[in-house]
Amino acid sequence: MPFTEANFENAIIELFRDQLGYDYLYGPDVVRDYSQPLHLELLRASLQDINPWLPKTAIDETVNKIMNYEGGSLVKKNALFHDYLQNGVDINYYDSKAMRSTNVRLIDYAMPLHNKFTIANQWTIDEHSVKRTDIIVFVNGLPLVVMELKSPSRENTDVSEAYRQLRNYMQEIPSLFIYNAFCVMSDQATSKAGTITASEDRFMEWKTVDGSREDSRFANFEVLFQGMFDKERLIEIIRNFICYSDETKILAAYHQFYAVRKAITSTIRAIGTNDGEDGDWVREEPEHYGLRNANKQPQGDHKAGVFWHTQGSGKSLSMVFYTKLLQEHISSPTIVVLTDRNDLDGQLYAQFAKCKDFLRQTPIQAESRANLKELLEGREANGIFFSTMQKFEESEESLSNRRNIIVIVDEAHRSQYGLMEKVDAKTGKIKIGAARVVRDSLPNATFIGFTGTPISEKDRSTREVFGDYIDVYDMTQSVEDGATRPVFYESRVINLKLDDEALKRIDDEYDAMAEEAEEYAIEKSKHELGRIDSILGADETVDSLCGDILSHYEEFRQYEQTGKAMIVAYSRPIAMKIYQRLLELRPNWKEKLAVVMTSGNKDPEEWRPVIGNDSHKKVLEKRFKDNSSLLKVVIVVDMWLTGFDVPSLSTMYVYKPMSGHNLMQAIARVNRVFGDKTGGLVVDYVGIASALRKAMNDYTLRDRKNYGDTDITKTAYPEFIKKLEVCRDLLHGFDFSAFFGEKNLERARAISGGVNFLTASDKEETKRLYIKEALLMQQTRSLCGSVLSYEQRMESAYFEAVRTLLTRVEGSGKISFKEVNRRINELLKQSIKSEGVINLFSDVKEEFSLFDPKFLEEISKMKERNFAVELLRRLIAEQVRVYQRTNAVRASKFSEILANAMSNYLKGLLTNEEVIQELMKAAHEIINGEEDSKKLNLTSEELAFYDALTQPEAVKDFYTNDQLVAITKELTDALRENKTIDWNVKESARAGMRRIVKRLLKKYKYPPEGEEDALNTIMTQCNKWSENNV
Secondary structure, three states: OOOOHHHHHHHHHHHHHHHOOOEEEEHHHOOOOOOOOOOHHHHHHHHHHHOOOOOHHHHHHHHHHHHOOOOOOHHHHHHHHHHHHHHOEEEEEEOOOOEEEEEEOOOOOOOHHHOOEEEEEEEEEEOOOEEEEEEEEEEOOEEEEEEEEOOOOOOOOOHHHHHHHHHHHHHHOHHHHHOOOEEEEEOOOOEEEEOOOOOHHHOEOOOOOOOOOOOOOOOOHHHHHHHHHOHHHHHHHHHHOEEEEOOEEEEOOHHHHHHHHHHHHHHHHHHOOOOOOOOOOOOOOHHHHOOOEHHHOOOOOOEEEEEEEOOOOOHHHHHHHHHHHHHHHOOOOEEEEEEOOHHHHHHHHHHHHHOHHHHOOOOEEOOOHHHHHHHHHOOOOOOEEEEEHHHHOOOOOOOOOOOOEEEEEEOHHHHOOOOOOEEOOOOOOEEOOHHHHHHHHOOOOEEEEEEOOOOOOOOHHHHHHHOOEEEEEOHHHHHHHOOOOOEEEEEOHHHHOOOHHHHHHHHHHHHHOOOOOOHHHHHHHHHHHHHHHHHHOOHHHHHHHHHHHHHHHHHHHOOOOOOOEEEEEOOHHHHHHHHHHHHHHOHHHOOOEEEEOOOOOOOOHHHHHHHOOHHHHHHHHHHHHOOOOOOOEEEEOOOOOOOOOOOOOOEEEEEOOOOHHHHHHHHHHHOOOOOOOOOEEEEEOOOOHHHHHHHHOOOOHHHHHHHOOOEOOOOHHHHHHHHHHHHHHHOOOOOOHHHHOOOHHHHHHHHHHHHHHHOOOOOHHHHHHHHHHHHHHHHHHHHHHHHOOHHHHHHHHHHHHHHHHHHHHOOOOEEOHHHHHHHHHHHHHHHHOOOOOOOOOOOOOOOEEOOOHHHHHHHHHOOOHHHHHHHHHHHHHHHHHHHHHHOHHHHHHHHHHHHHHHHHHHOOOOOHHHHHHHHHHHHHHHHHHHHHHHHOOOOHHHHHHHHHHOOOOOHHHHOOHHHHHHHHHHHHHHHHHOOOHHHHOOHHHHHHHHHHHHHHHHHOOOOOOOOOOHHHHHHHHHHHHHHHOO
8 A cells, every 4th residue: 555645644744733732724624714814713712812811802902013014025924924933023002091002922032841842734824715734733723834755656756846846835825825934845855944935945854853963964754743843843943043145034043043043152152251052052063074063152251163065066055044142142242243355245245134123223334444433333222233354444543342252253263364563574563463453443343254164283273263173064064064065177278378387386376375374475476476467368378278268168068057167267467368359359248258257447538438437347247146137257356256146057167276274265156056966067178276276185085085176077077977877877778879870860760769669668767767877977978068078978968969869758648849859950050060950740840739739640650659558658648538527428538548548559469550549539429529518608617527428429309418517506506505615525515416416307307217326427527526625
């Protein structure tokens, strides 16, 4: 007996009821107004219990306010309710003496277990249509979590189907999602949570129950449910770890939730107070990675520690969550956020500003040191202020002596070098280190550092300012969790024809520009850099570079995701040279290409229209982040290399020596999650490999093992070869050599021939395996395409074309063979530079119904008879699935035809030709049936009842066709008028519906004598109709 969706639903209910201590409700048993998603009775009782001092009039006013919203989108309504949920509802009410104002709490955050936790299944809502959700989690009668479950035992459903179902609910019953905190989708194998604005790839697993990471790689379904729905933890998530950033609702990932809580503990220790509470922190401490732990430092040292979460894993939002939670545990803290660059200051400030409602404060950017001093002096508590390190160097006087100031430093490794004073050997002038300046300005403040890259073991200054690590979330864990994608490396140095001496001078700069270098060493380095500039900027070198970038991009990367790519230039003049040369080579790239860099007063006049002002840069930023924009390639120097996110960006061309943190920050631009993106590709033109390996020395052991050498020739390429061989083996016995010929017709026949081979009746399992393996081959191919031989590109193009056609054919409803032809031609252009057009289905030009006579004729002519059988089987099976939901008679008829035909075919009783004839006959019957409904002037819904009424052949001997049509219409109208939501769940409702049907049929003396079984057919159709209308 299969483990169905209903079994899985009951398992979740048992988990919540028996282990998590939730009350349970069966939706159909609750007497309520189905147009209202709230459990009003429970809500009123809970509000009174949480706010016992309030009269009934205040409770009524609160309920009325959360039930009624003025116009606006679902997101805006949800954002308003989310504010109510976290901060209470402000109301005015009359208490028989006077009008009063108060704030009514919807949740008791002080005593989480004081709230009422309920799990309900089959909760029906009647809005644009009638829908019944799988599971809803109520807190105090508020439907805060919607769960959509899919059967673990059905191959054709998974969490993606659950996601689509949730999206459909948001369209059909949007009022339910006004109150939604987050959604959960699960097919038991995969369980993920996300908000109403999250795309499918932003639904994330929760990989720990109590903070440990023991189950972090292969989390089973219980981990998410026990991890997120422990009562106290759920209340904590709702209060402090869900926020709106403009119109994007964000749910903290598990690593953010536990790490931020640890950061609060460390901050409290560093301040020296005893505030705060014990919590279920992550047990996997920094020592697990061989790193020092900040919580082993002494109390009151003002060093809260370093928060290292790898680039792309949500560090900026972790700062927001930290700031919010800090206000819950420390009395009215003042937050100062420091960065070392104006563009980073602006980016981070913008993120906090988007979350101002969540933070309950509006952040302010300090214009100068004097302005920051005014902001700090003007208050004794609260405030979130942004500044850059440079502003602190404007003066040496103290800004504030308060102890409740917390300084958050972004990219701590880069900003805080230098606690010690240094003496200039030539002038004798004493220069105070930047860290010392900040410390002296805020002597009693507590410092916490956030970084996306590790602190070097040689770097003592950063550790002296912040202390040791609070929490580590490394690249390995981030990739496993799906929070980021891996980054791969490809060397193209040889294409520039640089001599070994030039490359050696470039490599030497990594050591020369060490961050601890004295000033005279840096001046010497600048002199050396001038010579490198002359090498990298030479006309011949730039020309070679641009030619190779164009070749690589157009052949291998322009069709990857949205085709976004970034070129990192060594200097501003070189950036302009690259821009001008690319436009000379591709004059039609004016909308496709842009330069993003700082401007200077001495810039040549011809640069100004290209660089533009700040407004122009903001426009470029918006266009580059827009996946549908024509802007695909940007050239940068320093800007956009840190703190700039374009998830679809998948390619970076590096023409600038970089090392250490700067290198790791830059290449992380291509590690963001986007759709089915396999990973990011860094194409190296200046020999950064040694710097990359050196930078990895400070990463965790497993990061060094997994990502210490990301060269595609050692990672993606070997994996590609494996998958190529697997695909070749699965097609063993079929000769596809014609694909390597010159004629497109022969190539097209080789593709459809391969599909025909794999759709043979005895190759069902082979076909499934082929589709899976060919997809994996294509994903690795997208990363290493430039190192493949012509033969490998040809062969992989063939395997991918066969996979594409197989998966398109297995689609449902409608299919566009124009799209199939377009996709395969696009693939061939990338792989074999085909100039011709392959047309797999001769004259089929547009998207059309699979039952279009033209398409059936195409199938009947196909030489690949296995392929023809498969196409026919799938289109009829799809129509049977439709009928199973809507038309009992036709579902039974065509299901039987299909089953018999395929059974006889598989047994060898029917040849290819004979089974094609049988299936073609069925397909034409389906077409004729649709035509019949039009002739009878019946809708598809009414036709289903007409089929049920006329199934017994003898019926037409007793009634005219007009009478049968009249019965059909009256029956359908009666069912519509008397539709009840409880038809499928309450026997009394079903009995009532049967009475209506029998009474109407009796009026027409139906069924005729001897045909009593006909009534069962009609009642079966009533069941189908009711299921389809809930």
